[in-house]
Amino acid sequence: MIELQGICKTFRVAKRKSGFRRAVKALVSREIETVHALSDVSFTVKDGEMIGYIGPNGAGKSTTIKIMCGILTPDSGNCVIDGRTPWKERTAHVRHIGVVFGQRSQLWWDVPVCDSFDLIRDIYRVEETAYRQTLEELTELLNLAEILKTPTRSLSLGQRMRCEIAASLLHRPNMLFLDEPTIGLDAVSKIAVRQFIKRLNKEQGTTVILTTHDMQDIEALTERILLIGKGRILLDGSLDELRRRASVQKTLVVEYSGAPPALSAGMTLAESREGRMVITLNPAVCPASEAIARIAAQTDIVDVSVSGISAEEMVAALYQEYEI
Amino acid sequence: MKLYLKYLSIHVRSSMQYKVSFALLTLGQFMVSFTALLGLWFMMNRFHTVAGFALPEVLIGFSVVLTAFSIAETVARAFDVFPVIISNGEFDRMMMRPRGLIFQVLAAKMEFSRMGRLVQAAAMLAYAIPASGIVWTPDKILTLVLMIVCGAVVFGCLFLIYAAITFFTIEGLEFMNVLTDGGREFGRYPFAIYGREVLKFLTYVVPLALFQYYPLLYLIGRETGKFYMFLPLVSLLFVFPAYGFWRIGLRNYKSTGS
Secondary structure, eight states: OEEEEEEEEEEEEEEOOSSHHHHHHHHHOOEEEEEEEEEEEEEEEOTTOEEEEEOOTTSSHHHHHHHHTTSSOOSEEEEEETTBOTTTSHHHHHTTEEEEETTSOOSOTTSBHHHHHHHHHHHHTOOHHHHHHHHHHHHHHTTOTTTTTSBGGGSOHHHHHHHHHHHHHTTOOSEEEEESTTTTOOHHHHHHHHHHHHHIIIIIOOEEEEEOSOHHHHHHHOSEEEEEETTEEEEEEEHHHHHHHHOOOEEEEEEEESSOOOOOTTEEEEEEETTEEEEEEOTTTSOHHHHHHHHHHHSEEEEEEEEEOOHHHHHHHHHHHHTO | OHHHHHHHHHHHHHHHTSHHHHHHHHHHHHHHHHHHHHHHHHHHHHOSEETTEEHHHHHHHHHHHHHHHHHHHHHSHHHHTHHHHHHTTHHHHHHTSSSOHHHHHHHHOOOGGGHHHHHHHHHHHHHHHHHTOOOOOHHHHHHHHHHHHHHHHHHHHHHHHHHHHTTTOSSSTTHHHHHTHHHHHHTTSOGGGGOHHHHHIIIIISOHHHHTHHHHHHHTTSOOOHHHHSHHHHHGGGHHHHHHHHHHHHHTOOOOOO
């Protein structure tokens, strides 16, 4: 159970201007700017939930994660995770969480992966039999058998990410924070990572909080989405809810043989080629079924497909709507 | 402690991955030690007393400071590169581990080539002990041990403060070197020769003199009070302000990047 209430965090940043003269001036007097990284952030996550935490760069995602991991102390507000305040009871708290930062490694660079794992076992004081069992499971699920003896620096990014995830789960945390776990991965590795996370959440009931810019991650994994922008939580709901909210437009692609059909109210032509039309629909005026029926009456339809907007477009629309 | 050894073994295995680099570094450290010993030899040829201290007596003081500094540096080397540990995000990771932070920082970087300086300090000590003409009774041996051990702790505290300042700013750290490297360099001579004000500062604020100057007086028989023998223990009080400062810095930690 994660409860955040009214979390605020500001950073004081010294403003630097470019140019030698200003740099010299900055030695004497500096302009200090206060950046509100988080203002009044509150949300609750139940055990076993999987949350997608999204927002543009610099919105405050990482700051929130760092507060939940006990790295940063907020200026005000409360955060209670499984009955503990992260920054007050750091060691007790971190024993129960796993964290993966996609852009940073937690493995020791020059030694084989299994040596890193052994050291992590000792750091967390994991009991030997439990460790063996966990490692065996993870090795099988993440397909690590062949790379355990390889030094981290020789691994490909996809291999390394699988090892990172395994490393963060060796102590069997009941909560997992993933900060951009699929960044830079190829399609196969991405799918492997996603499948594993999904399975972990379903079978072990691990609470997962995922920040990402990859909307396919969100579509594949999470039921609930938190949208943050400029340090505030803007939306909290399911992907479908957001989609309904973001836009009601649908896209209709028709392939036909014969005369091009005429469009009626609620249909806008987006693209047209010989035998193919892309039409943007406003379902309030003209539902998809009706649109298809009308077109079918005028021409022979070879193929037809209807799609809502992609998650990517939806999020872009949301960012625009909130001007973040 | 067991975990520290595990970290140690990881570091050994890591540096063995780069055999040539390791060999060259050790060789380089040896050369540095060697030139320092040469400098010592020249110094001995030129001067015979400093502010009323005979050279062998000065040497004892110097080798104590150097040994203490080298021990502190070998163990607490990581604090020296603490700005790097912070900026590459390693410190974030440490905060996510259920272990003490100071322990993790100490275990994060071990520089075996630094042992070179330790060897040099030990060699100097080995020379100065018989050359000083001091009769080594058990109480004097104890005094010497206290000087070295407490000295290492005080230098360690200075490194800790150095690291804690990094939480607030990464600029202007150089002034701390006056106390760390400077402490080592000025420690060549009994601190009293720098004047009364400096001695006061080094007694009450940064207690370098507590493990060098005062017990040295006892060692060479200028003072006979047992009080002087145990002054190095008083310097251990420096641990509290140093640790307090570290805690304050920690609360101010800002982390870096995304």
